[in-house]
Amino acid sequence: MNLILRRWKQTLLLIILSAYTAYSAGPFIWVAMMSLRTTPEISDSPYAFPMEFHWEKYKIAWSQSNYDIYFWNSVMVTGIAVLSVTIIGSMAAHCLARYRFPGNRILLFVIFSTLIFPPQIVMISLFQVLVEYGLFDTRSGLILVYIALSLPLTVFILEGFFSRLPQDLFDAAKMDGYSDFEIYWRLTLPIGLPAIATTVILNFIHIWNEFLFAVVLIADDSKRTLPLGIQKFYGDRLEDVGMIATGVMISVIPVILLYVFFSEKMIRGMTAGAVK
Amino acid sequence: MADVELKNVCKRYPGSQGLAVDSLCLAIKDGEFMVLLGPSGCGKSTALRMIAGLESITSGNLFIDGKKMDEIPAKNRDIAMVFQSYALYPHMSVEGNLAFGLKRRGVPKPEIVRRVKDVADMLGLSEFLTRKPYALSGGQRQRVALGRAIVRDPKVFLFDEPLSNLDAALRVSTRNELVKQHQRLGATMIYVTHDQVEAMTMGERICIINQGKLVQVGEPLEVYRNPADTFVAKFLGNPPTNLFSAHLETSGDDVAIKFGNHAVSLPSLDPLKLAPYINRPIIVGIRPEDIFERQPSHLKSPHAKISAKVAAVEALGAETLLILDIDGIEEVFRARLDRNCIARVGNKMPILVNTDEIHLFDPGSNRAIDCYRDE
Amino acid sequence: MAVTTAESEMRRESYWAQRINLLRLDPLHCRWNTVMMFLAPALLMYTAFTAYPVLRTFYNSFHRIKPGGADVFVGLANFSELFTRDPTFWTAVKNTMIWATVQPCIEIGLGLLLAICLYAKVPFARIFRVLWFTPVLLSYVVVGIIWMWIYNYDWGILNGLLRWIGLDALAHTWVGDPKTALWSVMFTQIWMWTGFNMVVSLAAVSALPAEVLEAAELDNCGWMKKLFFVIIPMLRPTLLNLLILSFMGKMKIFDLVWIMTGGGPLWSTETVATYVYKRAFDWNTFDLGYPSTIATVWFAVVLTFVLTLHLLLRQRDKLEY
Numbered sequence: 001m002n003l004i005l006r007r008w009k010q011t012l013l014l015i016i017l018s019a020y021t022a023y024s025a026g027p028f029i030w031v032a033m034m035s036l037r038t039t040p041e042i043s044d045s046p047y048a049f050p051m052e053f054h055w056e057k058y059k060i061a062w063s064q065s066n067y068d069i070y071f072w073n074s075v076m077v078t079g080i081a082v083l084s085v086t087i088i089g090s091m092a093a094h095c096l097a098r099y100r101f102p103g104n105r106i107l108l109f110v111i112f113s114t115l116i117f118p119p120q121i122v123m124i125s126l127f128q129v130l131v132e133y134g135l136f137d138t139r140s141g142l143i144l145v146y147i148a149l150s151l152p153l154t155v156f157i158l159e160g161f162f163s164r165l166p167q168d169l170f171d172a173a174k175m176d177g178y179s180d181f182e183i184y185w186r187l188t189l190p191i192g193l194p195a196i197a198t199t200v201i202l203n204f205i206h207i208w209n210e211f212l213f214a215v216v217l218i219a220d221d222s223k224r225t226l227p228l229g230i231q232k233f234y235g236d237r238l239e240d241v242g243m244i245a246t247g248v249m250i251s252v253i254p255v256i257l258l259y260v261f262f263s264e265k266m267i268r269g270m271t272a273g274a275v276k
Numbered sequence: 277m278a279d280v281e282l283k284n285v286c287k288r289y290p291g292s293q294g295l296a297v298d299s300l301c302l303a304i305k306d307g308e309f310m311v312l313l314g315p316s317g318c319g320k321s322t323a324l325r326m327i328a329g330l331e332s333i334t335s336g337n338l339f340i341d342g343k344k345m346d347e348i349p350a351k352n353r354d355i356a357m358v359f360q361s362y363a364l365y366p367h368m369s370v371e372g373n374l375a376f377g378l379k380r381r382g383v384p385k386p387e388i389v390r391r392v393k394d395v396a397d398m399l400g401l402s403e404f405l406t407r408k409p410y411a412l413s414g415g416q417r418q419r420v421a422l423g424r425a426i427v428r429d430p431k432v433f434l435f436d437e438p439l440s441n442l443d444a445a446l447r448v449s450t451r452n453e454l455v456k457q458h459q460r461l462g463a464t465m466i467y468v469t470h471d472q473v474e475a476m477t478m479g480e481r482i483c484i485i486n487q488g489k490l491v492q493v494g495e496p497l498e499v500y501r502n503p504a505d506t507f508v509a510k511f512l513g514n515p516p517t518n519l520f521s522a523h524l525e526t527s528g529d530d531v532a533i534k535f536g537n538h539a540v541s542l543p544s545l546d547p548l549k550l551a552p553y554i555n556r557p558i559i560v561g562i563r564p565e566d567i568f569e570r571q572p573s574h575l576k577s578p579h580a581k582i583s584a585k586v587a588a589v590e591a592l593g594a595e596t597l598l599i600l601d602i603d604g605i606e607e608v609f610r611a612r613l614d615r616n617c618i619a620r621v622g623n624k625m626p627i628l629v630n631t632d633e634i635h636l637f638d639p640g641s642n643r644a645i646d647c648y649r650d651e
Numbered sequence: 652m653a654v655t656t657a658e659s660e661m662r663r664e665s666y667w668a669q670r671i672n673l674l675r676l677d678p679l680h681c682r683w684n685t686v687m688m689f690l691a692p693a694l695l696m697y698t699a700f701t702a703y704p705v706l707r708t709f710y711n712s713f714h715r716i717k718p719g720g721a722d723v724f725v726g727l728a729n730f731s732e733l734f735t736r737d738p739t740f741w742t743a744v745k746n747t748m749i750w751a752t753v754q755p756c757i758e759i760g761l762g763l764l765l766a767i768c769l770y771a772k773v774p775f776a777r778i779f780r781v782l783w784f785t786p787v788l789l790s791y792v793v794v795g796i797i798w799m800w801i802y803n804y805d806w807g808i809l810n811g812l813l814r815w816i817g818l819d820a821l822a823h824t825w826v827g828d829p830k831t832a833l834w835s836v837m838f839t840q841i842w843m844w845t846g847f848n849m850v851v852s853l854a855a856v857s858a859l860p861a862e863v864l865e866a867a868e869l870d871n872c873g874w875m876k877k878l879f880f881v882i883i884p885m886l887r888p889t890l891l892n893l894l895i896l897s898f899m900g901k902m903k904i905f906d907l908v909w910i911m912t913g914g915g916p917l918w919s920t921e922t923v924a925t926y927v928y929k930r931a932f933d934w935n936t937f938d939l940g941y942p943s944t945i946a947t948v949w950f951a952v953v954l955t956f957v958l959t960l961h962l963l964l965r966q967r968d969k970l971e972y
Contacts, residue, residue, distance in 0.1 A: 148700030
């Protein structure tokens with residue numbers, strides 16, 4: 001009897017959880033389906049499975065609606081920003097974790113406290129700064145801003161990890177004649193790879209999807225990143241649901257692809273620091 | 277109080293080839309202190325957890341007080357367990373920890389207060405009632421874990437290596453405390469450990485488990501004196517029993533074991549019982565304490581003289597351990613002699629072996645052979 | 652007894668010289684050159700793009716800033732206008748506060764429940780975990796568009812579902828009605844973030860010592876009792892972390908609102924973030940001073956809340972078992 005009750009409870013639980021999964025993944029699947037149907041088809045029956053797979057819509061979105069430009073802008077901006085912040089952040093984290101000097105603690109505190117700042121506090125003045133230095137409406141300006149925005153979290157995570165590495169390792173390296181920079185390059189970076197991977201994933205997702213600062217600091221269509229591009233597309237062609245869906249899918253597919261291969265790493269990376 | 281019976285209990289973990297517990301049959305009497313003894317990974321903790329209901333039983337049956345308990349969830353079995361890591365609730369005070377189980381069972385409040393106070397007094401915890409676990413020492417936490425079990429007045433107490441996280445001195449005093457509690461409460465207690473000293477001093481009966489199988493059950497001294505197989509002979513006793521291979525032969529009315537250039541006659545052994553093993557190799561077990569330098573005055577049993585050379589000396593003060601080189605024995609051979617023994621490495625030293633305490637084991641199954649003459 | 656002249660010499664060494672001594676680093680340990688080499692780029696970025704802008708925003712909040720013109724110092728005029736003559740600001744504050752207090756509770760509660768379900772070894776647990784986390788990876792723009800379609804009155808899934816099961820009357824212009832707009836957008840965000848909370852809770856629950864949970868099992872606790880009396884108290888640090896993270900996220904919410912409703916209809920979804928943006932870049936009087944004032948005030952508010960939350964709810968004792 002007990003066994004039957006347990007089976008029933010388990011089945012009920014499974015049903016509830018599957019319902020939640022449908023709720024969770026459903027919208028996404030709907031958009032995926034819509035991306036392969038033309039708008040007239042969608043108007044007829046919004047939820048139907050695509051009869052014909054209109055793969056050419058992807059080509060149209062890519063070439064005719066500037067999606068290729070938006071995509072490459074995103075790739076460039078995200079790539080350079082993530083690379084730069086990783087290098088700059090890891091250098092700073094290494095220094096703060098390994099060396100004792102007056103102001104070490106204060107610096108750490110200051111950097112960590114920036115994590116709580118709402119972006120509005122710098123939004124307007126960054127706009128002013130970029131305009132004054134001629135970096136407004138440039139990808140370089142956006143990249144610099146992204147680097148600065150990602151630094152606190154990167155340093156936070158990396159410093160935490162680096163400071164837990166045993167000091168003996170570094171003492172041995174020093175006795176073996178490594179210079180300070182070599183110690184960083186050949187010791188800290190390779191050993192710290194898991195934490196660095198975490199920050200790379202986190203920063204990548206944040207910057208790829210970043211919208212607020214892109215909206216404020218970019219005006220010209222040729223420099224738009226994907227989130228901006230989609231928004232413009234949506235605004236311009238509100239009724240062309242089919243095309244918008246395709247555009248949305250284009251921006252989402254790279255992330256989903258990465259997720260399929262690296263789901264565990266990405267989940268761990270993005271939730272790092274939240275578990276205590 | 278209740279008796280516990282395991283009938284052919286087996287446990288297989290999903291995905292693993294072998295059985296963690298293999299056809300365990302054990303009957304624990306009401307009020308008994310039974311120790312499950314064995315090396316790490318032998319399945320004793322698994323068996324304990326199956327009794328508790330924390331692991332499911334793959335096949336076989338578990339009876340507590342005659343009732344079948346296989347499918348009943350742990351919380352309804354009325355069993356209390358003291359964990360190796362104490363498992364105290366870190367966010368509750370000592371008082372909270374003690375009272376928690378009673379509260380969840382709906383015991384009326386005044387009764388809870390009374391019971392908690394009684395147990396706290398009994399274990400010397402009264403002054404710590406408001407402290408949280410992190411503010412207690414290891415020994416104090418252990419007592420709280422014990423108190424938590426006692427206060428529930430369960431049918432059976434289970435202990436999962438509770439002393440292994442304590443330092444040596446604390447271990448001795450806590451051991452005595454546990455034995456005292458058992459005598460006070462008269463409860464059925466099942467105690468798992470890998471430490472033979474704990475087993476020998478605390479258990480009314482000990483049960484040796486190896487690789488999931490029950491090897492021997494009995495009173496401690498009985499198991500020690502008459503090991504059921506080579507594993508028990510080697511596991512119990514420190515230093516362990518010396519085991520070596522020899523050739524069994526008859527010599528007149530008696531049997532004798534031949535190894536190297538030694539032939540040791542064993543008059544107390546019955547040739548009839550050993551008939552299948554005559555003229556075949558056999559495993560011999562001699563405990564280090566059954567070896568003497570000269571004839572001890574109080575021992576009237578027969579002795580055999582064996583020539584040996586001293587390979588190493590460990591003078592411990594209260595006794596002296598020797599490692600001996602004996603012709604015909606390749607394995608390490610240890611002797612435990614009294615503190616007056618003067619031996620130097622390299623000395624030739626004939627030793628006397630008490631032939632009434634020699635054990636013989638079947639070389640194929642490693643099980644002990646019942647070989648002594650009936651008196 | 653008698654103090655030697657050498658000692659008294661050292662004591663008379665000036666206070667400042669002693670202080671400067673502290674700045675001297677042990678050359679065997681590290682040099683200032685080295686430290687600077689590692690820190691300089693980060694410090695530069697931080698100063699130029701974070702520290703200076705923050706200070707500049709403070710500066711802005713006391714001025715009126717017009718394009719092409721000089722900054723006009725107005726003292727506390729912006730602040731007084733903000734507090735006394737700006738009802739839109741207060742609506743935005745109200746919306747944001749509702750959002751930041753209600754939503755974290757729902758998403759963390761739901762996330763924790765789902766984590767417990769997975770922890771109880773439901774089959775397919777690993778697949779569920781991966782699927783439920785997916786919304787976290789999407790950009791707010793994408794999420795906003797998808798849910799605008801779901802909420803669409805004519806052909807959105809939500810109304811379609813309601814009509815399908817016969818509850819036609821409940822079909823609504825979810826995002827178009829001021830009464831339901833805020834809750835609709837909130838619901839969307841819950842959809843996004845519950846997965847995140849679930850994953851973190853699951854990791855935290857899995858890290859709990861199994862023996863304490865087993866002890867609770869033997870103390871006659873079923874799943875509900877275990878949850879309330881043992882699991883949640885022991886998860887307090889993690890849950891607090893999630894709460895602060897979630898709270899901070901909602902206090903600065905912009906992207907989702909911008910895409911879905913732009914702050915409308917009728918300011919019902921206006922948040923402080925969208926209001927600041929509008930005042931700065933979308934207003935007929937182009938003045939960067941006033942929105943800076945809003946940003947400064949909001950900055951102080953967020954800081955106060957986060958500090959208070961942390962001080963109030965933190966775990967004072969160590970959770971050692």
